[in-house]
Amino acid sequence: MASLLLCLVLCSYYSIVHGGGDDSFVTVPTSSFEPNPVCSQERVHRHGPCAPSPPTDKPTFADTLCRSRARLNYTANVAPTDMRSHGDVKASIPTHLGSSLNSLEYVVTVSFGTPAVSRVVVIDTGSDLSWLQCKPCNPGECTAQKDPLYDPSHSSTYSSVPCSSDPCKKLTADVYSNGCTSNGKQCGFLISYADGTSTSGVYSKDKLTLAPGVVHTVSGLYDGLLGLGRLSESLGAQYGGTVSYCLPAVSSKRGFLALGSGRNPSGFQFTPMGTVPGQPTFATVKLAGITIGGKKLNLRPSAFEGGMIVDSGSIITGLPSTAYGVLRSAFREAMQAYRLVPNDQLDTCYDFKGHKNIVVPKISLTFSGGATINLHVPNGILVNGCLAFADSGLDGTTGVLGNVNQRTFEVLFDTSSSKVGFRANAC
Structure with a gap:
């Protein structure tokens, strides 16, 4: 077309992006994390694994996160408030x-x-x-x-x-x-x-x-x-x-x-779409609750009052301070078998060297209206060994739903009905 x-x-x-004894946790091989890319015979990227000579300006993971943090800091300084009907996929x-x-x-x-x-x-x-x-x-x-x-x-x-x-x-x-x-x-x-x-x-x-x-x-x-x-x-x-x-x-x-429409018209869970005053580009959703390891976190609805921008261009999900602090504590407790390591951009990173398998707690995000997404384990929760969440600022500020959390879901934006849909296991 x-x-x-x-x-x-x-x-x-x-631009700088199963199994286990308890079904609230998932045992995954460390090999299931984002693998090294396969070399392409048609084109070779100067930062890629098939480059003819060692790259001198290869961006680091910290560089990538720094750009993502700048984007998160920008969106956290806007505050939110309130596409057309499905047709054939164009x-x-x-x-x-x-x-x-x-x-x-x-x-x-x-x-x-x-x-x-x-x-x-x-x-x-x-x-x-x-x-x-x-x-x-x-x-x-x-x-x-x-x-x-x-x-x-x-x-x-x-x-x-x-x-x-x-x-x-x-x-x-x-x-x-x-x-x-x-x-x-x-x-x-x-x-x-x-x-x-x-x-x-x-x-x-x-x-x-x-x-x-x-x-x-x-x-x-x-x-x-x-x-x-x-x-x-x-x-x-x-x-x-x-x-x-x-x-x-x-x-x-x-x-x-x-x-033009969703890839598959059925199987979506929908939540109301909001907008950001003065920033009409963004579509927002409102988080209603977070569950980790089968336990719902004790958070008041006011913790999520600022809403979250659904952003494919942001890597890390930004949560207001109270919600992030509670999630971080629960995740660290569940992952205490693994060694925390320092990182300049993210504060919950692990060294999994020597572990053939690791046990990761499931994390679910529930939005207003009841739509719930169970994040992919492990690549919808961890990125480069780090929890793919960060503190976006004071409660009431706008958060961001980053692309790591969105992985494997079909995310549908329907502006005529003012709703955002999520369909699990779409790719």
Whole structure:
């Protein structure tokens, strides 16, 4: 299927993502954690396991978490309050965990322009504008990527958006405007991200092709981003405002991105969708309770009053201080057989060396309306040996449901009905 992509960027953005005696706990082999990615014979990433020479600028896990923490800190400073009906799936493509890129974000391969040129892009429910690094780009302005910069002059379907047009005026209303270029003829845009990076360029149209089965392995740096937020500029809005995806637990598995409706109309648990005042991009849900190791944590509803942004672009789930402190204590108690180790970004990390198997407590999140998700064990709870939760700030502030907790669920955003759905074991 094809659609019109409404933005191509001329500058840069850098993205940095059973069994047991007690059914409240799961015994898992340490080999079941996110494995080392398999080498691709077609493309080799400069940070990947098949690189011809040792990388000198490979991002560390701490670097990745630092970017995620910056995003979490940003969203924690906004406070929340309150897509269209299902139709046929308009497009569905595989998603992959970007672990071979050391990012822990999720990517899809799509094609741009006519003739079509494939590119790897991050999927992000916390962004509206979609973009791609393009020519021309001055030295130092574009981030290094495996694929060549996209050249819009080679596409017969490319055109820039006029500065006097309604779509350009809408950018100003949604705080994405960056004035006009080329003597006032072309519409410019600017996006600033929570980690301090930004991207700018010419707001443009070109053909975007979403085809099933185009991704088999993840390789190469990201070439751009697909914005799946709530505003009219997002790709999801062009498909009736209904978007769903499933994020795989490990890089050897494939998930999917579906535009137009859910992949499967049955099997969802729904919870009301809220919004963030002054931040209409974000969709929120309200947590009602947390269960760990079969025991519901003793937390008042006021602990979750700020709601949680459902964000595919954040790695770690952020909980307000009271809720996080109680969860952390319960998790540490359940994991006391393993040695805690220091980490600059997360405070509950373990050394599992020497253990062939470990016992992990199940964690369930219950949302308003009763929707309950049982997090994948172990890769929906632990990331690089660390509890995939963090303190997002004072009670009443907005939290974040990060992509680690979302793994293996189909997450459906339906703006017309103002609800978010979860379907278990979808990928």
